Structure formats: structure tokens, C-alpha cells
Amino acid sequence: MFATAIRYLAKKPKPKQKPIELKTPPEQTKTLTRVIFDIVKEHGPLTIADTWEHVQQVGLRGLTSKRHMKIVLRWMRERQKLRLICNHVGPHKQFLYTTWFAKSNVNQPKPANGSSLPKLP
Template sequence: MFRAAIRYFSTKPKPKMKPIELKTPPEQTQTITRAIFDIVKEHGPLTIQETWEKVQEVGLRGLTGKRHMKLVMRWMRERQKLKLICNHVGPHKQFLYTTWFTKSTFKDAKAMSKPSPPKLP
């Protein structure tokens, strides 16, 4: 127990992250965020990879790459346009982006993988 206390007090807290500042012009940022928001709203909770595939299908020209899209999505999370939810599938986690005011269309993976045992009378 003494070791655990020393280990706890010897670690430094995680530094605060500063807000993201996008370097694209405001008009271009608005176009990109509107397209990403519409994609996430229309196709439900999406992973980064699924979102990137949908953006490529649309042919959005303002994005320079997947990394830029991830940065814009993080900026949108700060502005509370998107939210990040975690779906646990056994020992694996799946992070999905969704809009704030839409109900999630996926069911809990734990409930789908394990049926509840029947109750005995």
C-alpha cells in the first residue's frame, strides 16, 4: 500500500491542452465542417475510417488528408458539434463519432453478444 501511495503522488498530472486553431480560411472551414456534420448525421455513428471513406466519396476538396480531417473533427468536438462515444466489444473498444442531438442507432455490443440468462421461477 505504501508503494501505491508513493506511485500515486509521484506522477505528474496530465497537462491541459490548448484549444485547436484551424489555419484554413473561415469560409473553407465552414464548408468542411458542414460536409462532415452532414455525413455523420446522415450515416449515424461512424468511426474515423468510415468517415474518411464517406468524405472521399463526396469529393470534398478543402481537406488535405485524413490527418486534417481528424483535426477538424477534434475542433468540432470542442465546439460541441460532434461527440465521441465508446462502444465496448469484449476486450476491444470502438470509438464512434455522432452528432449531439441524434439518438444512437447502434445497440450496446455487450447486449448483442451475450443474451441474458432466462430467469427461473
């Protein structure tokens, strides 16, 4: 226990990140955020890969790559336009983007073989 406390105290805290500044013009930023927000609002909680697929289907010209879209998503999270939720599926985690006021209809996995349910005699 003493060694664990020493290791915990020896760690440096994670450095604060500065706010993201998008380098696109304000008009283009507005259209990018509006399209991404509408996609997330319409299709429910989405992963980054699902969001990228929907953006490609729409044919948005302002986004140059998936990395650029991830930066825009992070910028939208900072300004509280979107939120990131975590869905635990067994030992795995799945991070989903959703709007602030949407009902989170994330499917929680059911226990296998009814292991958490009490057995009836």
C-alpha cells in the same frame, strides 16, 4: 497498497492542451464542417475510418489528408458540434463520432452462450 498510493501520487497530471486554431479560411472551414456534420448526421455514429471513406466519396477538396480531417473533427468536438462516444466490444473499445441530439443506436454485443442469463430448471 502503500506502493500503489505512492505510484499514484508520483504521476504528473496530463498537461492541458491549447484550443485548436484551424489555418484554413473561415469560408472553407464552414464548408468542411458542414459536409462532415451532414455525413455524421446522415450515416449515424461513425469511426474515423468510416468518416474518411464517406468524405472521399463526396470528393471534398478542402481536406488534404486523413490527419487534417482528424484535426477538424477535434475542432468540431471542442465547439460541441460533434461528440465522441465509446462502444465497448468485449476487451476492445470503439470510438464513434455522432451529433449531439442523435439517438445513439450503437449495437451492444450480446453475451456469448447466454452466460449472464440465469438458467431455468
